[in-house]
Amino acid sequence: MNIxxxxxxxxWLEAQVEAGVYDSIDDALSQFVxxxxxxxxxAWARALVDEGRASLEQGKGLSLAEHLAHIxxxxxxxxxxxxxxxxxxxxxxxxxxxxxxx
Numbered sequence: 001m002n003i004x005x006x007x008x009x010x011x012w013l014e015a016q017v018e019a020g021v022y023d024s025i026d027d028a029l030s031q032f033v034x035x036x037x038x039x040x041x042x043a044w045a046r047a048l049v050d051e052g053r054a055s056l057e058q059g060k061g062l063s064l065a066e067h068l069a070h071i072x073x074x075x076x077x078x079x080x081x082x083x084x085x086x087x088x089x090x091x092x093x094x095x096x097x098x099x100x101x102x
Contacts, residue, residue: 010025
């Protein structure tokens with residue numbers, strides 16, 4: 001196989017071989033292809049991960065205990081609303097299940 005690269009890329013590869021990073025240009029290209037063949041492309045998530053890390057650095061994170069307490073509180077509120085609510089699905093109300101949640 002013959003591959004033609006832009007001069008800048010060819011010069012960079014030659015410099016990498018000279019520096020001993022790769023044994024040859026073929027070795028460099030082979031390694032690059034191997035590294036990218038089985039990669040699950042998660043590029044879409046990079047911005048979300050960066051946003052999360054920045055948030056943690058600003059002290060906006062929650063401990064596991066805080067998060068679990070928040071989940072418990074939310075569930076309690078939902079159960080409380082559901083017990084006294086007439087917004088339950090009509091099939092649920094017809095079966096006389098209002099107040100039986102929980």
